[in-house]
Amino acid sequence: FKIRGAKPVSDNIVIIAIDDQSFKELGQWPFPRSYYGKMIENLNRAGAKVIGLDVEFTEPSIPKEDNLLAQASAKAGNIIFVGKVARTKTKAAITTSIVKPIEPLLNNASWGDINTIQDEDNFVRQYNLYQKIGEQRYYSLGIKILEFLEQKRLNHPVDIEDKGKFLKVGNYFINKYKENTAFINYYGPANTFEHYSLETVLDDSNFVTHTEQEFSTSINSFYSYLKNGSFKNKIVLVGATIDELHDLFPTPFYGIGKEKKLVSGIEIHANFLEMVQKDEFITNINTFYFLIGLLVFTILINLIYKFLPPTWNAVLGLLIIFTYGYLNYHLFVKNNLLVPVFEVPTVVVISYVSNLIYQYWQGKKERKFIRNAFSHYVSSEIVDEILKNPKKLKFGGEERTITLLFSDIRDFTSFSEENKSKKVVAVLKEYLSAMVKIIIENKGTVDKFVGDEIMALFGTPYYYEEHSYQACKTAILMMNKLRELQKDWQKRGITPLQIGIGISTGKVIVGNLGSEQIFDYTAIGDTVNIGARLEALNKKYETKNHILISETTYNLVKDRIETKFVDSVILKGKTKPVEVYEVIGLKLPQH
Structure with a gap:
């Protein structure tokens, strides 16, 4: 409702408000019943079609006052008074009683129930069509007004029939929300319908308000209404609009604007009648x-x-x-x-x-499976070496000079976030399969996968002299294979992966460094750290092939590998600079 906003209303429903102005001009509450009798006379003089009077007259007052109201009502013949079907809950049972207007008022008049249904949040969204006691139905003020209008239009009594999904009142068909309620299509917040103060309707030449008495003047507001046809052929609803009379409720429009205004009970009846007459029912x-x-x-x-x-x-x-x-x-x-x-x-x-x-968990599980599976990949030569010397599987290590290769995928986190886990796993599997195959074919051992990083060893578990050359050659072949993969990925609409490679040669402790229960053949030492640092330096130096090697590696391969000096760098944890070289490619043999 708040998003939709208020809707225009017709001018055939108006409200006579028992408001602050009425209290100021008419004196102590409750007002004498003769005031309402005069109001009825003035409204009928002004041509009101029907008057719904939402003020309870269920107990006798001063006989003269009751008689004046009863006479005016009987003469008008278009008054709908109000009452209630009261239910009292005790431990033993629920007792029901009918609280209706005093008998003198029901001569040539009827009454309607004014019980209000509030949801759990106290908002009024439903309109009570009737209360049922046994087989007897007690219809609401709105329904009784519609019944009166149809009887007047057709000039004969009309039946009110419950048809299950709707309530039929003459030619009005009222959609039901629940068993005996309708969902109210509110037209706006408080004061959407035209309001007139009760005291202004009473204020004719025969009625003196407090202001007129105090200043010895004659305002006579009613005559302007008479002249303008303010009530002619209209449904007139009379009720309280001030807090003191406790007949204000929150509705779906509550909270619109700067002030949180509650809607009076009488204006809720107005919204219901407007909805029925316009046939603008809310359907679930x-x-x-x-x-x-x-x-x-x-x-x-x-x-x-x-x-x-x-x-x-x-x-x-x-x-x-x-x-x-x-x-x-x-x-x-x-x-x-x-x-x-x-x-x-x-x-x-x-x-x-x-x-x-x-x-996330499926991707993590699949990536873990791939890493664990590939971590067991070794060359056939290494398998043969281990079979020849099973003691190498025992816990412990030995010092050796070997070469280590580190490769890492650039921006793999972003790639994972931008693609579905299934695609990420497939691309990662394709990449790792190709790289591991090259490493194994060139006498390398895949040590482990650290995140997206591959760690490979050359020159262990069995030693061979040209481990530095094999590592550099492997790196060149890996880059060549990556370029092939990149072209294929681009054709398939996959963002190509980029990698960096770092290679270092030196003394390490190598062997089964896991535990007696868990096999983990790996290497530890300063050379391992240098290799990892060199791989990371690819992010800093925009080299052509993204392969960086240490000074020690360079001295061992410079006759067979084409290189280029990059920089002299003090690596983290070091005090002396390390010369860093870029691998360009294999040197052609000299003839």
């Missing part, structure tokens, strides 16, 4: 079909989420929520169709979060 979408649709939507959105990366899932989810919100708004404003607001967005959010968690 069929619950069964909505739940079926929600179930189908839940299945579809989860299927779609499984085939898209998280970023696209988030965009799709927001698009669905905004589209659903607009559709919901459009159906309500244009078709008065009430569709549940939160169910679809809730399904979208829960599905997105659950799929995000699933993709």
Whole structure:
């Protein structure tokens, strides 16, 4: 309602307000009943079609006052008084009583129930059509007014029939929300309908207000209404609009504007009557079909989420929520169709979060499986060496001079976030398979995967002299293979991966350094740290092949590998600078 905003109302329903001005001009509450009798006379003089009087006259007052009101009501013949079906709950049972106007007032008049239904949050969204005691129905003020209008139009009594989904009053068909209620299509906040103060309706030449008495003047406001036809052929509703009389309620428009204004009970009746006369009932979408649709939507959105990366899932989810919100708004404003607001967005959010968690754990599980699987890959020569000397599997290590190769994927975190986990795993598997194959074919041992990084050893477990050359050659072949993969990825619409490689040669402790229960053949030492640092330096130096080697490695391969001096760098944890070289390629043999 707040988003839709107020809607224009017809001018055939007006409200006579028992307001602050009335209290000021008319004196002590309750007002004498003769005042209401005079009000009835003036309104009928002004041509009112029907008068709904939302003031309870259920107990006798001064006989003269009661008689004046009863006479005016009987003469007018168009008055609907109010009463209540009162229910009292005790430990033993619920007792019901009918609290209706005193008998003299019901001569040529009727009455309607004014019980108000408030939801759990105390807002009034439903209109009580009738109260039922046994087989007897006691209809609300609004229904009794509609009954009177139809009887007057048709010039004969009309039946009020409960048809299940709607209540029929003459030619009015009122859609039911629940068993005996209608959902109110509010037209705006408080004071949407034309209001006139009660004292101004009484103020004719025969009535003196406090202001007129105090200043010895004659205002006579009523005559301007008479002249302007303010009440001619209109439904006139009379009721309290001030806090002191405790007949104010929050409605869906509560909180609009700077002030939080409650709506009077009499204006709630006005909204109901306007809705019925305009045939602008709010219809609830069929619950069964909505739940079926929600179930189908839940299945579809989860299927779609499984085939898209998280970023696209988030965009799709927001698009669905905004589209659903607009559709919901459009159906309500244009078709008065009430569709549940939160169910679809809730399904979208829960599905997105659950799929995000699933993709994360599934991706983590699959990547862990790949890393664990590849970590056991070694060359056949190494297997033969281990079979010849099983003692190498025992816990412990020995000092050796070997060469280590480190390679790492650039910006792999961003790549993972931008792509679905299934695609990430597939690309990672393709890349690692190719790189590991090259390492193994060139006498290397895949030590481990540290995140996206490959650590490979050359010259162990069995030693061979040209381990530095084999490591550099392997790096060149890895880069050549990567370029082939990049071309293929581009054709398939996959963002190409970029890597950097660092190679260092030196003394390390190498062997089974896990535990007696868990086998972990690896190397530790300063040379390992240098290799890792060199790989990281590729981010700083924009080298052509992204392969950096240490000074020690360079001295061993310079006759067979084409290189280029890059810089002299003090690595983290070092005090002396280390010369860093870039690998360009293999040197051609001299003839």
